[in-house]
Amino acid sequence: DGGITQSPKYLFRKEGQNVTLSCEQNLNHDAMYWYRQDPGQGLRLIYYSQIVNDFQKGDIAEGYSVSREKKESFPLTVTSAQKNPTAFYLCATVRDRGRGTEAFFGQGTRLTVV
Amino acid sequence: AQSVAQPEDQVNVAEGNPLTVKCTYSVSGNPYLFWYVQYPNRGLQFLLKYITGDNLVKGSYGFEAEFNKSQTSFHLKKPSALVSDSALYFCAVRDTDSGAGSYQLTFGKGTKLSVIP
Numbered sequence: 001d002g003g004i005t006q007s008p009k010y011l012f013r014k015e016g017q018n019v020t021l022s023c024e025q026n027l028n029h030d031a032m033y034w035y036r037q038d039p040g041q042g043l044r045l046i047y048y049s050q051i052v053n054d055f056q057k058g059d060i061a062e063g064y065s066v067s068r069e070k071k072e073s074f075p076l077t078v079t080s081a082q083k084n085p086t087a088f089y090l091c092a093t094v095r096d097r098g099r100g101t102e103a104f105f106g107q108g109t110r111l112t113v114v
Numbered sequence: 115a116q117s118v119a120q121p122e123d124q125v126n127v128a129e130g131n132p133l134t135v136k137c138t139y140s141v142s143g144n145p146y147l148f149w150y151v152q153y154p155n156r157g158l159q160f161l162l163k164y165i166t167g168d169n170l171v172k173g174s175y176g177f178e179a180e181f182n183k184s185q186t187s188f189h190l191k192k193p194s195a196l197v198s199d200s201a202l203y204f205c206a207v208r209d210t211d212s213g214a215g216s217y218q219l220t221f222g223k224g225t226k227l228s229v230i231p
Contacts, residue, residue: 105157
């Protein structure tokens with residue numbers, strides 16, 4: 001919500017295609033995160049970035065790639081290697097690296113394989 | 115490793131009655147604890163957090179949560195439920211002993227709250 005924009009809201013992918021989900025923030029937050037949400041499984045961390053030009057794998061990074069060339073942007077590419085990409089994808093930011101700071105979330109992108 | 119459990123997939127409560135959504139956690143150090151709410155096809159919204167200090171934390175929309183270290187719990191409560199409170203609620207934890215630079219939030223699987231008119 002607020003200063004985090006995820007686009008598109010809905011995305012359809014054919015088998016074998018790569019697609020890129022956009023996440024842009026104007027909150028000047030340092031850290032950015034990508035989560036995947038599946039029914040009944042909560043949120044699972046895909047990748048995160050604490051600073052520009054640096055990012056780390058989360059729990060389910062296989063089949064995904066990211067970049068962090070600018071502080072404002074953290075795009076997620078879902079590659080053809082991701083066997084079950086249909087899910088709701090959420091981008092989040094955190095103001096600083098203080099562990100007591102809450103995360104802010106975008107509105108999400110729903111990806112469907114057709 | 116840190117983990118969160120939300121033992122109830124769904125909670126039903128009558129409008130005007132008190133509600134409780136349960137959360138237990140596991141960390142190696144001390145926890146930072148968070149509650150978020152999600153409406154259909156939307157992102158998560160922050161409700162409240164426990165960092166240190168008073169065990170009873172008050173947050174947005176009349177929600178509060180009680181931190182209990184001996185029971186490793188952080189249950190979400192509200193004295194009088196509204197139909198508009200119906201949503202998906204997530205508990206999350208971060209371990210204060212996480213490695214340098216680590217900022218991973220671990221989420222529970224969520225509890226669907228239905229408030230019945």
